[in-house]
Amino acid sequence: MNSCLPTDITERIILAGFGGQGMMLLGKLIAQAAMIDGKKVTYFPSYGTEVRGGTAVYHLIISNNEIFSPIIEEADTLIVMNQPSYQKFKGMLKAGGLLLLNTSMIKSDNFPDAKIYEVPATEIASKLGNVLVSNIVMLGAYLAIKKLFSPNLILEQLQGMLKAKKGNLFAINKQALERGLHLIESIHHPYVR
Amino acid sequence: MKQLMTGNEAAAEAAIVAGCRYYYGYPITPQNELINYMSMRMPQIGGSFIQAESEIAAINMVYGSAAAGARAMTSSSSPGISLKQEGISYLAGSELPCVIVNIQRGGPGLGDISASQADYFQAVKGGGHGDYHTIVLAPSSVQEMADLVYDAFDLADKYRNPVMILGDAQIGQLMEPMEFHKRPKKNLPQKTWSLTGAEGRKRNIVKSFYPVKGQLEEFNAHLQRKYKAIEEHEVRYETVNTHKADIVLVAYGTSARVCADVVRKSRQLEFKVGLIRPITLWPFPKEIIRKISEKVQCILTVEMSAGQMVEDVRLAVEGKCPVHFYGRTGGGVPTSTQVIKKIVEVVPDNLANTLLQLAEVR
Numbered sequence: 001m002n003s004c005l006p007t008d009i010t011e012r013i014i015l016a017g018f019g020g021q022g023m024m025l026l027g028k029l030i031a032q033a034a035m036i037d038g039k040k041v042t043y044f045p046s047y048g049t050e051v052r053g054g055t056a057v058y059h060l061i062i063s064n065n066e067i068f069s070p071i072i073e074e075a076d077t078l079i080v081m082n083q084p085s086y087q088k089f090k091g092m093l094k095a096g097g098l099l100l101l102n103t104s105m106i107k108s109d110n111f112p113d114a115k116i117y118e119v120p121a122t123e124i125a126s127k128l129g130n131v132l133v134s135n136i137v138m139l140g141a142y143l144a145i146k147k148l149f150s151p152n153l154i155l156e157q158l159q160g161m162l163k164a165k166k167g168n169l170f171a172i173n174k175q176a177l178e179r180g181l182h183l184i185e186s187i188h189h190p191y192v193r
Numbered sequence: 194m195k196q197l198m199t200g201n202e203a204a205a206e207a208a209i210v211a212g213c214r215y216y217y218g219y220p221i222t223p224q225n226e227l228i229n230y231m232s233m234r235m236p237q238i239g240g241s242f243i244q245a246e247s248e249i250a251a252i253n254m255v256y257g258s259a260a261a262g263a264r265a266m267t268s269s270s271s272p273g274i275s276l277k278q279e280g281i282s283y284l285a286g287s288e289l290p291c292v293i294v295n296i297q298r299g300g301p302g303l304g305d306i307s308a309s310q311a312d313y314f315q316a317v318k319g320g321g322h323g324d325y326h327t328i329v330l331a332p333s334s335v336q337e338m339a340d341l342v343y344d345a346f347d348l349a350d351k352y353r354n355p356v357m358i359l360g361d362a363q364i365g366q367l368m369e370p371m372e373f374h375k376r377p378k379k380n381l382p383q384k385t386w387s388l389t390g391a392e393g394r395k396r397n398i399v400k401s402f403y404p405v406k407g408q409l410e411e412f413n414a415h416l417q418r419k420y421k422a423i424e425e426h427e428v429r430y431e432t433v434n435t436h437k438a439d440i441v442l443v444a445y446g447t448s449a450r451v452c453a454d455v456v457r458k459s460r461q462l463e464f465k466v467g468l469i470r471p472i473t474l475w476p477f478p479k480e481i482i483r484k485i486s487e488k489v490q491c492i493l494t495v496e497m498s499a500g501q502m503v504e505d506v507r508l509a510v511e512g513k514c515p516v517h518f519y520g521r522t523g524g525g526v527p528t529s530t531q532v533i534k535k536i537v538e539v540v541p542d543n544l545a546n547t548l549l550q551l552a553e554v555r
Contacts, residue, residue, distance in 0.1 A: 028368070032197050035370040043197070043368040047223055047306070068454035069447075070367050073528055 010063040011148065012072045016089045017081025017102070019056045022135030025161075026079070027058045029139060032157045033149045034062040042070035055085045062148070077146070078114075079138055081105060081121070100142055102134065117145060117184060124179050130169075133176035140180020151177060195372050200338045200364040201226035203371055204294055205234065207342035208266050212378035213292070214240035215258040215265040217251040221273045222306045223362035224296035228268065248273040252280030252293070259289035260399045262387030264346050268294035270362070271312050272303055274320075281355055282321025286401025288416075290349030292342065293327070294358040296365035299524035307524025308362035308447055313501035316359050317475040324413055326420050328356040328427065329474040331445040335369035341472070343375055350382060352423055359474060361497065363447045363526060428480070429472035434460070435485050438467030440536060443482065443506050444495040445471045447526060452495050454529040455536070466536065474502070479509035486510040491539060493517045495532055497525065515539075 013030070015023045024045055031043040044059040059072045077098040080086045082105045090112055093099060099114040104122030119141045125134035136158075143151055155174060162170050198206070205227045208216070216235055218228035228244065235242035241258075245251035251267045258265035269277065274295045284291055297312045299305040316329045328348050332338040338360060345356040386397050403409035434456050435441055442452040449470040459466035469485060471478050486492060491514050494503040503518045510516050519535040521527050 028197070031368060035195055035197055041197070041368075041370055044363065045366060045368070047362075047366050066453075066457075068450045068457065069526075069529065070363070070369075070450075071526060071528070073530070 010061065010065065010067075011077065011146070012075050013060040013062075013077040013079065014072055014075040014089055014092055015058040015060065015079045016055060016085035017135075018085070019054050021056075021081045022132065023056055023058055023079075023081065026135040026139050027060045029154055029157050029161075030062070030142075030148070031060055033153045036153065036157075037149060039064060040067050042067045044070040055082070055088060057085070057089060077142070079142060081134070081138070083107065098145060100138060100145070102138060104134075117141060117187070119180065119183060121180070124183070125176060128172055128175055128179065130172050133173055136173050136176035137180040137183075140177040140182075141184045142180075143177075144181045144184035151181060195370040197368050198335060198339075198371055199226050199366055199368050200332070200335045200360060201296065201366070202230045203335050203339040204268070204342045204358065204360070204365075205230040207339040207373065208264075208292065208346070209234055209238060209240070210339075210373050210375060210377050211264065211343045211346040212381050213264040213266050213346060214238070215255070215263050216240065217243045217245050217254040217258075217265070217267050219245050219248045219251050219269065219273060221248075221270045223298055223308075223365050224268050224270045224294065226365070227294065227296070248276040249280065252277040252284075255291045255293075256280060256284055256287070256289060259284065259291045260287070260388050262384040262389060264290075264292075264350075264381065266292045266294065268296065270296045270298045270306075271300050271309070272298075274312065274315070278315070278321040280321075281327065281357075282319075282323050282325060283401050284355045285321070285325035285327060285416075286323060287399050288353040289355065289399065290346075290353050291355050292345045292349060292358065293355060294342070294360065297359065297361040299522075305524045306362060308364075308497060308526055309522075309524055310359075310361055310446060310448060310497035311499070311501065311522065312359065313474065313496070313498060316357050317477070317505070325416065326354075326423070326475055328352070328354060328423060328476070329359050330356065330429075331359045331472060331474050332364055333446050333449045333470065334371075335364070335367060336371040337472075338364060339371055339373060343373075346378075348427065350384070352419060353386070354419070354423070359446070361447050362524075424476040427473060428476045428478050430478035430481055431468075431470040431472060432481065432485075433468040433470070434465065435467035435469060438465045438485075438488075439490050440464075440493060440540060441467040441469055441485055441489050442493050442495055442532070443469045443471070443502070445474060445502065448495045448497055451527050451529055451532060455532045458529065458533070464540075471502075477505050477509065479505070482506060482509040483511065483513070486513040486516075489514055490541070491515040491517060493519060493532075493536060493539060495527055495535075496520045497527065498522060 102121040121134040121137040216231040330341040444452040
């Protein structure tokens, strides 16, 4: 398998966005790929009071070793889709961590100490013809940066989830993933502060 | 094959694997994935799913199915489990096997929907009226949730006793890779006491009512003999690094995962931290706690409550070493940093400095 996670490495990811922006699915795709790749995984979603339009946050931990608490105290990576989530969760990123921003919905000012990648995911998704795939654009960007799994492994998961019923959506999701990947590959130096 | 499942879904599927074909529930966060999963799966396998009109109705439906000899389950979260207590007392009094899942949330009252362990007293000390016990199992991972739910049905049948799975919102909502190790149960043991229609045999009676003087005391003596047997044979626990430990943590479920992380961090130091994780909360693993308490400087109990299990730990220790407590309430989940700070607070001063390094370990 095309894994690039060295031994004794743990990746703690916090995903946050509006309910409805597909953060749950984004995390689940990474979690499933990690599981198939033989990694230990915990994925702790927010639940209950989250509604379309509110902020929803997800804690995803991938490791070669046993994972104890699934709650992240300090994140290695923060993937954020909207302004309120950014304000609320930016403090959880460790110094020098990876910050992946959906700049279609987040104003790029006053960033913390981080490796920052700016992805206009909502705009890219809209241009592809379906705003709902903005999460998959972000996923593509994340994969291009951290290279934890091959994009094909993610596409296999996606195909399995969509199945026959929503099979017609596979093509646009694949496009979205590729757009995210290519966007990062075309940037040579991230904006680091 | 491994699959990514929430604790709630794993509990539901494990019940089906164990041969449960009757599920009755009423929605409440954070256990809704369980009832949702059952509503999807039970019709697929020819089982019965009923979304009852209330939690009270659901537990009494369980009574009916259990009396008829079937494997039956209900689930809820704290406020809903409070409503079920009358039914649970009747199930215990009628010696009916069944499984009740409590995915605890913050209390008292309607509380909140965050993880909590504040229903410990209710689960292990009765909850309903009368001298009874439910067997209480506390999973600390999604895999263990599935394994314990499967075993719960066997334990319930073996002792004709209700079994409670005491989880919490974190275990219920958490997704982890898990697999079903055991084969689906096909041939369940015959229950000769069950109500299946008395044609051609002597009638069976299932009841918890003994109005003739002396009969109820006799029945209670029988129950107590049964509970003693359970205490002798069914205690389950896990120990981590307790050999030569200076301080031992006692924690179950979600709290135990946090404490296991503290144990891992302490491995690099000379000061050794161990962990006793009760898996059965009743019967409580008092023997091992007493044994270990004779060799350590002190014990620290960690719970997501204001201090409930710590009372049983103290009873087990019988004053052989100091027993300290750290707890979070109202939906708070302890972090390893907080537990370490508490350890530093309770150990002798000369060790505190060494321990402060613990907080630096990632």
